[in-house]
Amino acid sequence: MSFFKKLKDRMLRSSSKIDEGLDAIIEKRAVDVALEPDPQPEAMPDPQPEAMPEPEPDAAPRPLAPQSHDLAPAPKPVPVPSVSPPVAEPAPAAKPGFLGRLVSRTVEPRRALDDEMLESLEDLLIAADMGVDTALRVTANMAEGRHGRMMSATDIKGLLAAEIARVMEPVARPLPIYPKKPQVVLVVGVNGSGKTTTIGKLASQFKAAGKTVVIAAGDTFRAAAVEQLQVWGQRAGVPVLTAPEGSDPAALAFDAMTRAEADGADLLMIDTAGRLQNRADLMEELAKIVRVIRKKDPDAPHNTILVLDATTGQNALSQVKTFQEMANVSGLVMTKLDGTAKGGVLVALADKFGLPIHAIGVGEQIDDLQPFDPEDFARAVVGLD
Numbered sequence: 001m002s003f004f005k006k007l008k009d010r011m012l013r014s015s016s017k018i019d020e021g022l023d024a025i026i027e028k029r030a031v032d033v034a035l036e037p038d039p040q041p042e043a044m045p046d047p048q049p050e051a052m053p054e055p056e057p058d059a060a061p062r063p064l065a066p067q068s069h070d071l072a073p074a075p076k077p078v079p080v081p082s083v084s085p086p087v088a089e090p091a092p093a094a095k096p097g098f099l100g101r102l103v104s105r106t107v108e109p110r111r112a113l114d115d116e117m118l119e120s121l122e123d124l125l126i127a128a129d130m131g132v133d134t135a136l137r138v139t140a141n142m143a144e145g146r147h148g149r150m151m152s153a154t155d156i157k158g159l160l161a162a163e164i165a166r167v168m169e170p171v172a173r174p175l176p177i178y179p180k181k182p183q184v185v186l187v188v189g190v191n192g193s194g195k196t197t198t199i200g201k202l203a204s205q206f207k208a209a210g211k212t213v214v215i216a217a218g219d220t221f222r223a224a225a226v227e228q229l230q231v232w233g234q235r236a237g238v239p240v241l242t243a244p245e246g247s248d249p250a251a252l253a254f255d256a257m258t259r260a261e262a263d264g265a266d267l268l269m270i271d272t273a274g275r276l277q278n279r280a281d282l283m284e285e286l287a288k289i290v291r292v293i294r295k296k297d298p299d300a301p302h303n304t305i306l307v308l309d310a311t312t313g314q315n316a317l318s319q320v321k322t323f324q325e326m327a328n329v330s331g332l333v334m335t336k337l338d339g340t341a342k343g344g345v346l347v348a349l350a351d352k353f354g355l356p357i358h359a360i361g362v363g364e365q366i367d368d369l370q371p372f373d374p375e376d377f378a379r380a381v382v383g384l385d
């Protein structure tokens, strides 16, 4: 199965929500253009200098200021006014023949792109966790130069996917690898966001790429967390350094730096206890880990990855804000994108913070961590094949 197919299948709940919503928006005011046998250029929103009595049958529609990201196919020209009628009105003169009726069953319904449609679109994107600001920006960009155009659900999906991909493109960046040894990667996030699992998956990928990796089990508060990390270390074939339960995680991080240096390891990944972003004491403890490892290397940590659980939706935005203040986050991993209807929050995150998205988690197995591909993601979110 291709990666895209897998992603799309796994993001089914996100995509089907937007997918079905878009179909409903179009059908609400659809014009049955398929009954028109001889389509002509679409009516333009702005007035023409002179009335055009009889357009030539093959006259091309006026170009609509194409944009570089406009990947959607130009909608089929139709002889309807730019303001769509409230109900479908078949043309009285042209009675379709057998072939026409056959075609009408396969042509998608369309409606004019108007303010009402844009509002419905905004509501749909907000419901898919894109956030109000981002939803408004995305729909405004989609509408630019297209007011009054007749659109099918597929046209809208294409436009939406192109706009989402445009927002996501600058943030799709794999974890950068530096020549510095060891490269210290601090992994932070709230409880249960998927930090331990992500470290295991990343360690396995780096090991497979020929890197030597050491993991530090910095969650010294929960014995179960240390055991879980040890299991992941075994799966990935990577050593896991631990400290007695209740000991200072900053001290373990310092010892792990010493060991990784001595071993000549390429990467040191430091797990940390899950913390709520509103717990000042826990956040201060995180700052202490950073202070201590900087005694060994003033540039460490070289990466601070914030692991976010996609199912938390809009709360992810406040997590990024607080962790950025406390831990100088350099990149994100979004987990649990499989089976959530809240994938849209990634678009809001990219739009608002512009932090690199290094990878996405799409399952609980060791190979369920994928590089973030903006176009695949955009198509999966809107439900395009």
Ligand SMILES: Nc1nc2c(ncn2[C@@H]2O[C@H](COP(=O)(O)OP(=O)(O)OP(=O)(O)O)[C@@H](O)[C@H]2O)c(=O)[nH]1
Residues within 6 Å of the ligand: 189, 190, 191, 192, 193, 194, 195, 196, 197, 198, 219, 225, 228, 273, 274, 275, 335, 336, 337, 338, 360, 361, 362, 363, 364, 368
């Ligand atoms: N479906 C799915 N589950 C995931 C994914 N990533 C992690 N999980 C699951 O989420 C749960 C929590 O993951 P952990 O890795 O333990 O999270 P953590 O952030 O280390 O948790 P704490 O140590 O409690 O802070 C586990 O049951 C994981 O199997 C993912 O991408 N998809």
